[in-house]
Amino acid sequence: MGGVHYRLWLLPLGVLLLAGCIPATTAPGRPSAPPSETDAPIRQDVMGGDAQPTWALKPVTANARWVGGSLYAIRRGDTLRAIGAMTGVGSEALAMENDLAPPYLLFPGQQLRVPAGLYHRVGTGETGIGIATAYGVDWGEVITINALAEPYILRIGQRLRLPSHARALPPKEIDVAARAAAFRLDIDDIATGSQPALAERSQPTIATAAPTKPVTTAIAAPASFAGHFQWPLTGKILAKFGPLAPGKVSDGINIAAATGTPIHAAASGVVAYAGDQIGVYGGLILINHGDGWVSAYGHAGQIDVQRGQSVKAGDVIGRAGASGQVQTPQLHFQLRKNRIPIDPLKQLPPR
Template sequence: MGDFRHHIAAFLCAASLAGCIPATPAPPSRPAPAPDFERRSLGEALDVYERPTWTLKSVTTNAVRVNAGVYSVRPGDTLRAVGEMTGAGSEALAIENDLAPPYTLRFGQELSVPAGLYHRVGAGETGIGIAAAYGVDWGEIITINALTDPYILRVGQRLRLPSDARPVPRGPVDIDARAAAFRLNIDDILTGSQPALAEAARPTAGSAAPRPPVTTAIAEPAYFVGRFEWPLNGPILARFGPIAPGRVSDGINIAAAAGTPIRATAGGVVAYAGDQVGIYGGLILINHGGGWVSAYGHAGRIDVKRGQSVRMGDVIGRAGATGQVQTSQLHFQLRKNRIPVDPMKQLPPR
């Protein structure tokens, strides 16, 4: 069921999720799945099929405490240079001093330097990985740094951390020691899983069958055709909206026999393919452009990779019972500008 409305305060691991990195090459063909396939975890199921293409990469914690102060602009100063000298970063200085592009400074201008703990973004690091490394909420980082869509960080950018950030030793975070303490949700993936880019680099466009999976930030499709098709046929087990006191579904659940093909509801680019969001098990996210994203959860098999272009009707995986369900089914969501919408109002009548 959906978890968009309740932002989880802890995250899956203290490591950055730096996009799709293949764990091992796909194994040769294996025997058909055992009769109890629908009761397997995704990890067990993918021992039979193909392993997820999204894995973990460490974040180097380097946060520095900056004290509040005032900086007097000198000849030749740029906002970026002042941000480096003060340790607060140009983005924080712009917010604190209500500056707007092109951020032209005047000789003698006094800039307020906001106090805080600042992390310097490294190559390939992601927002959710940085948040996890310091044990803070990625949503808070978005807010205090005024981050906006498409939420792609810049290498060298200074991110101001929430006040409850836990001091940690400088250096790579121990993934295994802290992985069990964190959880992710779909919104975290949509806003915080893009690896940081160098200053002049551009996001990568989707391709037919990337090999290996794309490990850089991915560009949104240029356009959206404006219609969706059903990802598979089957009885509706749960509908969009409230389902019990204090529980809300951000999508619909469709019954499907284990191994039933899951098809892309519309053309787009795979933004995520893996099993790091525990509640959904095998999960695929497709960015369709125009602010639209579709989600496919509880997959027992994943047949696409991050950065892969897909067309409406392409098989992207197989139904299963991974995540927090007992029977084989598909959890299907549609989101517009990150907000879950009722898929039944967007799909063709049947």
């Protein structure tokens, strides 16, 4: 997980959460006048704090149990889902272990390998970040073990395989871990682990231009990416993408900005996170653009959007500031494709 503009592992304890930073001025061709009330229906003073983030809304019931490896002989009428529930590993783990693909046809007498491991049954509203915190593990490792993919929305009743060193933490330890995580969160954690679990046949919430109340359910990702990015603001580049010093790596760029400079959405998409709960970044906004693309805007002094809000390229989403662990006003800007940090300067138009 990242810290400030670097990939800093500030505290030892694997769980998940996020990162970011950039400079301020208006994007080319954008007016610098403040947005109207209709442009910014939701305005959050990030210095004053916000409501609980989605990953903290629902306490996780630590129900993980160990399942020993075995072989299961298919009987007439068996389904992969039923076998997954009976064995305790879930249909996803069975499919992955046995190289099965949809429509998951099974035949009497066929033998399935049941993979040994520690499995957690996902409950209503639980998030990946919350589950990882409850067991003191890293969410990114859970993603890898379970081969999870976009849109990273968990389903109620789904079994997640946990790392072998996972252990259910007592409530007091979970509280401490959650506070510590705020310093270790990475943008990837929020983008992939903050969606509340859905019931099997329910659908995620469709983003709207002006939500009337906080969106605390899973949000549908955009159908596709528009194809290009624009500058969120202009200014002197303070830090480029890549290695900065021994042990320090920037996952984005930092752009100098005057306090209050409008920050513009680099492309159309859906706001996946907007708040100041991640101390390293202060005011942080994440936008899901679809097709695996996510942009991040950190150190904002003001946030003018909320989770679950749809935005268009160039919309004002906040104002530059010096929130988080920086001394001067600036914007930390990141682009990620399929969880991998991408150099923004290679995606933004030349200037």
